[in-house]
Amino acid sequence: MGVYTVTGLNNYIKNVLTSEGALQHIWVEGEISNLTKHRSGHYYFSIKDGSSQVSCVSFRSTNRKLKFEPEKDMKVLVFGSVNVYTIRGQYQLQVLDxxxxxxxxxxxxxxxxxxxxxxxxxxxxxxxxxxxxxxLKIGVATSATGAAIHDILHVLQRRYPVDILLCPTTVQGEASADSIIRSLELLNRTDADLIIAGRGGGSLEDLWPFNEEKVARAIYNSRIPVIAAVGHETDFTISDFAADVRAPTPSAAAEIAVPDRTEIVKHIDDLRQRMESALKNRILNQKKHLEYLSGRISPDRYRELLNQRSQHLDEMTYRLTSRTEYIMQTKVAELGALAGRLNAVSPLNTLERGYCVAQSDEGGTITGIIDIEMGESLQLKFWDGCCRVKHKENLDEGC
Known part of the structure; x- marks a missing residue:
């Protein structure tokens, strides 16, 4: 086991505590005691309950954002992260709100x-x-008169102007949760590409509509991606967790929603320069390759190769023509033989020898006396035409 210096031990303990996620960004409830407001603007105090207390430090940057003045014996909720003041070896809560x-x-x-x-x-x-x-189009669900919409419009105008579809929304009070849901439903019927839903800062009660379960489910069920932008950086609501992206402020939401056109222009200019450079290099390389090929193949050698290819093409053309004529002659002979065999068995040859075919008026072939009635008309088909006859009588067998 190693030997620690005092500073080393305190630093080790600090690393252990600050790396523990469960001790970062936590809320602690208690009563303020031993409050010292230093002239630097920092606050040093403890919060206590019935049996314990913990030291706290709230720096000037945090204190400027507070909406009230902390006082001794005031019951508060403190938001912050556990840290260690290594000089005294004292763990404390570094306050963020x-x-x-x-x-x-x-x-x-x-x-x-x-x-x-x-x-x-x-x-x-x-x-x-x-x-x-x-x-191309961003839907915004927030108050039409609040600071949030002005912040959003200002940032979008500066970074990347797009079409804005504002759905005026009540964001505080009894009816605000239903108003937020209604705005999300209306914006989902539009062609907006994304939605920013939020408001400026306030107390937990002011922000509570964005903690309503029905609002969280409306955000979750939105067809269009939603950025939640509620309050300040230290404010977390249920809507923040349900949204596709959380922004710490409405201004930050606008920055997240669109790219910076200055960066886009710079990127396009970089691509143009790279393309020009690549094209110049390619042309130079092809030129060198052409010069290399020109040096290796003389005009006489090229002409000789061309003549050989031309002669070979003539030879292949002659062979193809000869082969085609041979195949055609063979197929014509085969067709003549098949035609002769077919003609040998043709009924027309039989008719030319003096025979005929008897058919009823309906077109059926008559094969015997039994197929015709006395007085019935029938057709006789000869090799050179047809005639109609009428059955008068049956003659003796063998006539």
Whole structure:
């Protein structure tokens, strides 16, 4: 067993804790105590419950985004990741968001629904559809007056202008979940290539419509790929997990939805240069190869080869013509022989020797007296024509 330095031990413990996925991006419920607001803008405090406490640090970049001012003894939900302050050998929660603890029950419902839908396979990666690389029309389900639609339009105009089909949607309040579902249904009846559904930031209660089960199922059942863009980067909703792609903000959703036209132009220019270079190299190589062949085959040698090929072609043409004439003569002789054999057994030859064929008016052949009635008309067919006769009487046998 090796010997650790104090720093080495603390660093090792830090690596163990920060590499544990279950301790990253977690919510912790508790009461604020020992709160220090440093002049640097960072907050240092602990959160505690009835029997334990954990140290927390919230840096200025996070504090600027908070929608309230934390106070001592305030019950809160803290979102962050477990880390280690190696100088003191102290594990702590590095805070990414803080919210008042009026949402504890909602958060429990969120986790329960998330676990159930995940078990049904609504969040499975194999159900995620790829986004179109170059969309022509994008449907947006959000408020027509909120900041989200303005952010989306601004980013799309800058990066890759496309047709926008806005479906005005209520994204907060009692009727918002049904409004979101209705917007998704309407957009699925259009020719949009993808859908952005979302809103700007807010409290967990404000964002709750996007945690409704029926909204998640509407997103999952969408015919068109959906990007969920709800709240800020630290906000996670059930819709985020059900969507094909999650965007941390509406602006980020617009960036994900379309390529950057500047990069496209640059890529096309790179391809043009590569094609020109490849074409020049190919022409140069073919020119060198032609010069090489010209040096190896003299005009006299080429003319000799051409004459030999021409003579060989004449010889093959003569042989083909002779063979064709022979086959035709053979087939004509075979046809004459078959015609003679057929003529030998032809009924017409029999008729030429004085015989005839008796037929009824219906065309049937009469082979004996028994086939005709007294007074019945019949036809006699000779070698040179036919005549009609009438049966008068039967003569004695052997007449």
């Amino acid at each position: 803080i919210r008042p603890d009026g949402v504890g029950e909602l958060y429990k419902a969120f986790e329960q629904l998330k676990k159930r839908l995940e078990g049904e396979g609504l969040f499975a990666p194999e159900h995620k559809r790829p986004l179109p690389r170059y969309p």
